[in-house]
Amino acid sequence: MASTPFVGRGAELNLLRKRLDRTLATGSGTAVAIRGRRQVGKSRLVQEFCDRARLPYLFFTATKGASSLEALAAFHTELRESQLLPGDGALLSASPPSNWPDAFRLLASALSDAPGVVVLDELPWLAEQDQVFDGALQTAWDRLLSQRPVLLLLLGSDLHMMERLTAYDRPFYGRADSFVLGPLNPAETGSALGLDASDAIDAHLVSGGLPGILRAWPHATPALDFIEAECADPASPLFGVPEAALMAEFPAPDQSRRVLEAIGGGDRTHTNIAATAGSRSGALPSGVLSPILHRLSEEKRVLAVDSPLSVKPGKPALYRVADSNLRLYLAALRSAQEQTRRGRPEAAFGLVRRRWASWRGRAVEPLIRESLELAAMDGDFPWPETGTVGGWWNRQFSPEIDLVGADRAPVAGTLFFAGSVKWLTSPFDQHDLTALEQGVAQLPGFVPGSTGLVVASRAGMTAGIASDRIGLVWGPRDVVGAWPE
Known part of the structure; x- marks a missing residue:
């Protein structure tokens, strides 16, 4: 099968090119730290950049679990075979360096005065192998590398x-620009696969925008058709990518893993998560669960935390798996994979199809909120003062308002709009409008006649609804159009 062409990432390539141009103009080094979850395409992006830059480069990838001496030997081999050295690399000694300070001195001698x-x-794997690696990198950068026309790209999953690499109390603080590489956006996903807006959103939700899955996705194939075909293949990236991510972050079935699985299975509140992730002796105590939730959301970034948005503080907070692909894996694909491994592809796909509408309805909400935030930056948006878009609910979850646009969070000063998401094959109808109007009446800060109403619908609205009652109808094309290709 032909390799998938490089799609999107225009902003990221321009960012790297800007740093390279700075290096070429000044003759001094520039360092950039790029972080992003596994399979998001960090290595592919940087390889594409190196190919386009048409400069000599060294691309060294660490191996998890390797010893420091093994890593140094591999680095030495890559350096000998890289484009940084003329000829066959005979300028380097035959023996690899025994420590990272010596390795970086070899690198500096290879760079000479030519840009690269x-x-x-x-x-992070190199830092795990050798406790002095961070310090050796900082010393080499300050004394040797930063005086040369080199663009140093530091990647990690x-x-x-x-984040700690460039933190205030770490050796490399203040020496590198940093950015997070996220997944492909819905517009890039649709462009890569040749899908219309509705199908592009489905594909984005299923894949999480991860190139590792999109490379296996046949052109112009809707999401459910792709899932059905992959359910006949137990080694499909549809299963393998999220499974590998889960095992890399949580290799042991410990409490953190149980908490994540509970949330992936549909539990959203602290109380329900504690009950599901607990043991036979009872629910997880708050003193145990709260630090785990903090670690999963603030450090691992595998969870997102949503708080009710209105002009008054609200509770409870709701937890969700941040990556939609991992969320689908925990909700349905993992069980489907077991059926696939047993030679039952029809049963595997049937399981996913039964859970599809409910899962998609929840999974699309954060995407729609983000698209509205992006659209608010455009002067044509009805409420350009919108700074954040969230949702609102009370302790009884009756009602739940899917969309709330406000000036700030978590406690708003002004609400600009409130609305509902209906991402089904049936259009938003009069019954849905009545439920929305009754619900927003309980939303703190909603002012009838002033706060607008928004409908996000996959199938539009029925003809009988008066258009003057709805300030904005947000469909698939609007969602996808909020992102640049």
Whole structure:
């Protein structure tokens, strides 16, 4: 099968090109730390950039679990075979360095005065192997590398460790620009697969925008058709990518893993998560669960936390798996994979299809909220002062308002709009409008006649609804159009 062409990432390529241009103009080094979850395409992005830059480069990828001496030997081999050295690399000694300070001195001698790009991929694994690696990198950068025309790209999938690399109390503080590489956006997903807006959103939700899954996705194939075909393949990336991510972050079935699985299975509140993730002796105590939730959301970034948005503080907070692909895996694909492994593809797909509408209805809400936030930056948006879009609910979850646009969060000063998401094959109808109008009457800060109403619907609205009652109808094309391709 032909390789998938490189799609999207225009902003990220321009960002890297800007740093390279700075290096070429000044003759001094520039360092950039790039972090992002596994399979998001960090290595592919940087390889594409290196190919387009047409400069000599070294691309070294660490191996998890390797010893420091093994990593140094591999680095030495890559350096000998890289484009940074003329000829066959005979200028380097035959023996690899025994420590990272010596390795970086070899790198500096290879760079000489010619511009080049140096990529260190999976940097956290190098730091795990050798406690002095961070300090050696900082010393080499300050004394040797930063005086040369080199663009140093530091990549890593452990978000917390990559953040710590440039933290105030760490050696490399203040020496590197940093950015997070997220998944492909819905517009890029649709462009890569040749899908219309509705199908592009479904594909984005299923894949999480991860190139590792999209590379296996046949052109112009709707999401359910793709899932059905992949249910005949137990080794499909549809199963393998989220499974690998789960095992990499949570190799042991410990309490953190149970908490994540409870949330992936549909539990959203602290109380329900504690009950599901608990043991036979009872629910997880708050003193145990709260630190786990904090770690999963603030350090691992695998969870997102949503709080009710209105002009008054609200509770409870709701938890969800941040990546929609991992969320689908925990909700349905993992069980489907078991059926596939047993040679029952029809049963596997039937399981996913039964859970599809309910799962998609929840999974699309954060995407719609983000698209409205992006659209508010456009002067044509009805409420350009909108700074954040969330949802609102009370302790009884009756009602739940899917969309709330406000000036700020978590406690708003002004609400600009409130609305409902109906992402089904049937259109938004009079019954839905009545429920929305009754619900927003309980939303703190909603002012009838002033606060607008918004409908996000996959199938539009029925003809009988008066258009003057709805300030904005947000459909699939609007959602996808909020993102640049």
